[in-house]
Amino acid sequence: MSDIRAEIADGQSGTGEAGFGDYVQLLKPRVMSLVVFTALVGLLVAPVRLHPMEALAAIVFIALGAGASGALNMWWDADIDRLMKRTAKRPVPAGTVAPGEALGLGVALSGLSVIMLGLAANWLAAGLLAFTIFFYAVVYTMWLKRSTPQNIVIGGAAGAFPPMIGWVVATGSVSLEAVLMFALIFMWTPPHFWALALFMNSDYSKARVPMLTVTHGRRVTRAHIIAYTLALVPVAIGVGLTSIGGPVYLAVAVVLNAIFVLGAWRIWRRPEAAAEADGYHVEKRFFTFSLAYLFGHFAAFLIEATPWAASLRAHFTIWGA
Amino acid sequence: MMAITREHELHKRRFGRNVGLGLVLVAFIVLVFGLTIAKVQRGGTIEAFDHTYRPAIDPAAQPMTGGTE
Numbered sequence: 001m002s003d004i005r006a007e008i009a010d011g012q013s014g015t016g017e018a019g020f021g022d023y024v025q026l027l028k029p030r031v032m033s034l035v036v037f038t039a040l041v042g043l044l045v046a047p048v049r050l051h052p053m054e055a056l057a058a059i060v061f062i063a064l065g066a067g068a069s070g071a072l073n074m075w076w077d078a079d080i081d082r083l084m085k086r087t088a089k090r091p092v093p094a095g096t097v098a099p100g101e102a103l104g105l106g107v108a109l110s111g112l113s114v115i116m117l118g119l120a121a122n123w124l125a126a127g128l129l130a131f132t133i134f135f136y137a138v139v140y141t142m143w144l145k146r147s148t149p150q151n152i153v154i155g156g157a158a159g160a161f162p163p164m165i166g167w168v169v170a171t172g173s174v175s176l177e178a179v180l181m182f183a184l185i186f187m188w189t190p191p192h193f194w195a196l197a198l199f200m201n202s203d204y205s206k207a208r209v210p211m212l213t214v215t216h217g218r219r220v221t222r223a224h225i226i227a228y229t230l231a232l233v234p235v236a237i238g239v240g241l242t243s244i245g246g247p248v249y250l251a252v253a254v255v256l257n258a259i260f261v262l263g264a265w266r267i268w269r270r271p272e273a274a275a276e277a278d279g280y281h282v283e284k285r286f287f288t289f290s291l292a293y294l295f296g297h298f299a300a301f302l303i304e305a306t307p308w309a310a311s312l313r314a315h316f317t318i319w320g321a
Numbered sequence: 322m323m324a325i326t327r328e329h330e331l332h333k334r335r336f337g338r339n340v341g342l343g344l345v346l347v348a349f350i351v352l353v354f355g356l357t358i359a360k361v362q363r364g365g366t367i368e369a370f371d372h373t374y375r376p377a378i379d380p381a382a383q384p385m386t387g388g389t390e
Contacts, residue, residue: 019334020341053359057352120356 018101022091026074026102027067027109034294035066035162041298042166042181045244045305050170054120058169061117062162065129068109069158072137075102077145080207086200106137121169128168132161146208149215156189157182163298180239181301187232188294191225191264195287198222198267199280218275222268225286229264233257236297244301246313252300256293263289 039062043055050058074081074092078099081087091097110133118126140155148154160182167178197204197213198221204211212221236257240250263286270282303309376382 017331017334018338020338023338023341051359051363053355057356060352 018091018097022096023101023105025091026071026097026105027064028070028073029067031070031159032063032066034159036063037295038181038185038298039063039162039166039169041301042163042178043170044166045177045301046167046170047243048170048172055169057120058117058125058166061113061120062129062165062169064109065113065117065133066162068106068113069133069136071102071106071109072133073141075099075106076137076141078102080146080209083207084200084203086203110137117169122172124172124174125165125168128161128165132158132165135161146210149210149212151210152193153190156186156193159189160185177239177242177244180235180242181244183235184232184239184297185294187228187235188290190228191232191260192287192290192294194221194225194228195267195283195290198275198283199287218272222270226261226264226268229261233261239297239301244304246304246309247316248309248312249297249300249304252296256296259289260286260293 036059040055040059043050043058074090077087078090078092081090082093087093092099092102110130114126114130114133117129136155136158140151140158144151144155163181163185164174164178167181168174194212197211198218201211201213201218205214208214212224236253237250239245240253263282266282267286275281275283304313
């Protein structure tokens, strides 16, 4: 954009050329940080040690791939993001980044991240990253999000792949542990997002996004939260019985799952009037705790990978010496 | 309409974007360089096909005794 045209745009809309930070926002840095953390854990708990430089490069390219899918999501969803309070300030709906720029950045970073991960690590990991980007940008964003209330259930798979990719970067193959780490995030996603939908319902209604709260109402959503939370528990505990688990992980998992189930039970029991009266206090607390829940489980995996935890594990026959 | 001056906010934003992109490119170069060093240090066959037959990189052409797997 030339100076003069930018000046005119400035005068008309209060926005001009995008700054560097606007492009960073396009990559959804908060989602990226979760991807980096879970992928790093997947990589570090794997039984194969990588050169630190290879590990760093792999994590950077996985993060770039996640950012690319975020940019593609913002390009496609700009029309509904504009309608929702939570997303209206994103760079594309706010007018700071042109839709074409978001698309270009998303496509370019997708290609770059997949090719570089293939060269840095292996092509199975690169293939999984490519599939994750495709799944998030096409299957979830373009198809499921606007067509079914099961959008975040199936779409949640995209967010569940990073630890599996991290594991494949280190080992070159998919194993039970990688599948269970995937399953943990996959099963955690629905209660996490439905709790958000309970107190952000008006946003989704306005944008005509068929979230469960919009299509089936809050009572059904509350029932779904408790059902998925109960289904999540055996997965979360089950991972603890594999080679990446141990007594520390199990202790953490039992406590976190007990609190999570209690929160889901409170949400289920709550009448809508009570929730409205206190501004969805319980739902908001459950949503915030869900982040700590996921972080806690993956942090416990990391602890189990330390030599200290290995010596502790040797005392318990279930995990072997 | 405001006059375009050297100190205009637009220039600052553009400068920030250029600096940011420059740093990203430098970081990318450092990352690829480091990755290359790591992979080379790990060893393995560094020689590759060079448009002519090279017995040194052909496993079938290696002597049967004393060979390393």
